[in-house]
Amino acid sequence: MTQPSKDDGAKTLERLQSLDRRYHLHSFTDPQALVQAPPFMMETAEGCYVSGQGIRLLDAMAGLGCVNIGYGRKEMVETAASAMEVLSYYHSFAAVSNPTAAALAGKLASLAPEGLNKVFFANSGSEANETLIKLALLYWRRKGQPKKRVIITRDYSYHGSTIATSLLNGNTAMQEEFGLDAHGEVARVMAPFWYRHGGKMNPEAFGLHAARAIEEKIVELGADKVAAVFAEPIQGTMGAIIPPDSYWPEVERICRRHDVLLVADEVVTGLGRTGAWFAQSTYGFKADMMTLAKGLSSGYYPISAAVVSDEIAEVITDRQEIMQHGFTTSAHPVACAVALRNLDVLEKDKLIDRVSNDIGPYFATKLIELEKHPLVGEVRVAGLIAGIELTRNKETREQYPEEFNLGGHVGHAAMIRGVIARPAGNALVLCPPFIIKRGEVDYLVSALYDALDDTLKLMKQQGVWP
Ligand SMILES: Cc1ncc(COP(=O)(O)O)c(C=O)c1O
Structure with missing residues (x-):
C-alpha cells in the first residue's frame, strides 16, 4: 500500500473536520467555537x-x-482484544453474570473501605451517581421512611449531566438551560472552599464551619426529609477544591447523628488519585455509598461502579421484588476485563x-x-x-x-x-x-x-x- 502524501493527509484532515462540523454534536462545547474554527483532531x-x-x-x-x-499500554490492548474474542457481550439482567464482572465486583469489594461490598456496574460517572440517587430513595422507602427524599449537595459540585445528577450540580446553568427543577428535593449548601469563602477564619475552623452548614440544612429541612448528602471528597472539575482536614470527619459525624446517608462521589478521587485507593482514607471518613468511574478503566473502556454498604445492600435486596434499574451494558464483560487489568497495572507497577x-x-x-x-x-x-x-x-x-x-x-x-x-x-x-x-x-x-x-x-x- 502506498503511503498518502502530505497533501493527502491535509485533505483527509480537512474532510474529517468538515464531517465533524456537519454531523457531530459535541459535549460541553460552545457551538460558535466550531463555526469560527474547525475542531482540533x-x-x-x-x-x-x-x-x-x-x-x-x-x-x-x-x-x-x-x-x-497513561495512554497506549499494550497490555490493555491485548486484554480488550482477548476479552472481546471470548465473550464480546452479554447482559446482567435476570440473574445472569459473566466471569469478568464477578471477578471485578469481588476485587472492588476487597479494595473498598470496610463494609462497602456490593457493586453495581454502569458506564459513566453520571450513571453511577444517578444509580445511587435512586438507591438512596429505594433504601429509605424499603425502611418505611418514604419521606426521606431530599439530597443535600454543595456549591461548586459536579456529579454528572443526566437529569438527576445535573440537579445536584453547583453549576446552576446546567439546570437553567433545560428548565430542570428538583421540586425541593435538592438542597445546596456552601463548599469547603477556604481560599474563596474562608474570610478571616483559619482553614481548620472554616472546615468545621462548612461542615456545620450541612447540619444546619438538615435541621432546617427536618432529618425525616433528608435522604443523603452527596459529595466529592475533593471537588475536581470546579477547581480542585481540597477541603481542610477538619471537614470530612465532621461531615461524617453529622450524617450519623441525623441518620442521613453519606455518598462519596469518588469518580475523580477513587483508585489512587490522592495517593490512597480512596480519598475516604486520605481524609479519614467512611461513606455509606460511593461511585467510581474515571480511574476504574483509565479511560480504556467506558465503565463505572456504584458501591453500597452491606447494610444498604441488605435492605434493598431483602424482598422478592425486581430492582427496576439497570443498563444494557451494565457489567459489560469487556469493560470489566479492561478494568481488572487496569487495577492489575496499578498494583504491579505500584502506581x-x-x-x-x-x-x-x-x-x-x-x-x-x-x-x-x-x-x-x-x-x-x-x-x-x-x-x-x-x-x-x-x-x-x-x-x-x-x-x-x-x-x-x-x-x-x-x-x-x-x-x-x-x-x-x-x-x-x-x-x-x-x-x-x-x-x-x-x-x-x-x-x-x-x-x-x-x-x-x-x-x-x-x-x-x-
Ligand atoms: C466528581 C465527578 N462525578 C461525576 C462525573 C460524571 O462522570 P461522567 O462524565 O463519566 O458521566 C464527573 C465528571 O467529570 C466528576 O468529575
Whole structure:
C-alpha cells in the first residue's frame, strides 16, 4: 500500500473536520467555537502525551482526569482484544453474570473501605451517581421512611449531566438551560472552599464551619426529609477544591447523628488519585455509598461502579421484588476485563504508592513554586490532583469576573507552550497520569509559569492588570 502524501493527509484532515462540523454534536462545547474554527483532531496518544494535527502535548489532565495509568499500554490492548474474542457481550439482567464482572465486583469489594461490598456496574460517572440517587430513595422507602427524599449537595459540585445528577450540580446553568427543577428535593449548601469563602477564619475552623452548614440544612429541612448528602471528597472539575482536614470527619459525624446517608462521589478521587485507593482514607471518613468511574478503566473502556454498604445492600435486596434499574451494558464483560487489568497495572507497577511517596510529593514541591507568580493566589495539591487559584490581588484574594475567563486565557497560553491544563473559571486544574516523570513535572511547571507570564503581559497590554 502506498503511503498518502502530505497533501493527502491535509485533505483527509480537512474532510474529517468538515464531517465533524456537519454531523457531530459535541459535549460541553460552545457551538460558535466550531463555526469560527474547525475542531482540533486528537489522533494518537502514548504515555503522558497526546498528539494531533502535528502537535504533541503533555497531557497534565490525563484526558478528563481518567487516564491514570497513561495512554497506549499494550497490555490493555491485548486484554480488550482477548476479552472481546471470548465473550464480546452479554447482559446482567435476570440473574445472569459473566466471569469478568464477578471477578471485578469481588476485587472492588476487597479494595473498598470496610463494609462497602456490593457493586453495581454502569458506564459513566453520571450513571453511577444517578444509580445511587435512586438507591438512596429505594433504601429509605424499603425502611418505611418514604419521606426521606431530599439530597443535600454543595456549591461548586459536579456529579454528572443526566437529569438527576445535573440537579445536584453547583453549576446552576446546567439546570437553567433545560428548565430542570428538583421540586425541593435538592438542597445546596456552601463548599469547603477556604481560599474563596474562608474570610478571616483559619482553614481548620472554616472546615468545621462548612461542615456545620450541612447540619444546619438538615435541621432546617427536618432529618425525616433528608435522604443523603452527596459529595466529592475533593471537588475536581470546579477547581480542585481540597477541603481542610477538619471537614470530612465532621461531615461524617453529622450524617450519623441525623441518620442521613453519606455518598462519596469518588469518580475523580477513587483508585489512587490522592495517593490512597480512596480519598475516604486520605481524609479519614467512611461513606455509606460511593461511585467510581474515571480511574476504574483509565479511560480504556467506558465503565463505572456504584458501591453500597452491606447494610444498604441488605435492605434493598431483602424482598422478592425486581430492582427496576439497570443498563444494557451494565457489567459489560469487556469493560470489566479492561478494568481488572487496569487495577492489575496499578498494583504491579505500584502506581498508587508512587503517587503518595514519590511523584506526588515532588509534584507538590515543584507546583508550589507557582505561588511566586503575581497571578497565583494559591496552589492546592493532594496526591496528583491540583488546583491553581488565580487572583487579582494576593492580599484581598479578589477575583477577576468570571466573564473574563482568566483560567481559559492561561490554559490557552499553556497549550501554546505544549501543555494541557484544564481551566475552571478563576482556577486551573491538573490531574496528570500516575506515570508522569520528574522531568515532565519540571517541564509542566516551567511551561505553566511562562503561560502565566504570557497572560499577564497580555493583560498589561490591554490595561486589565491589576
Ligand atoms: C466528581 C465527578 N462525578 C461525576 C462525573 C460524571 O462522570 P461522567 O462524565 O463519566 O458521566 C464527573 C465528571 O467529570 C466528576 O468529575
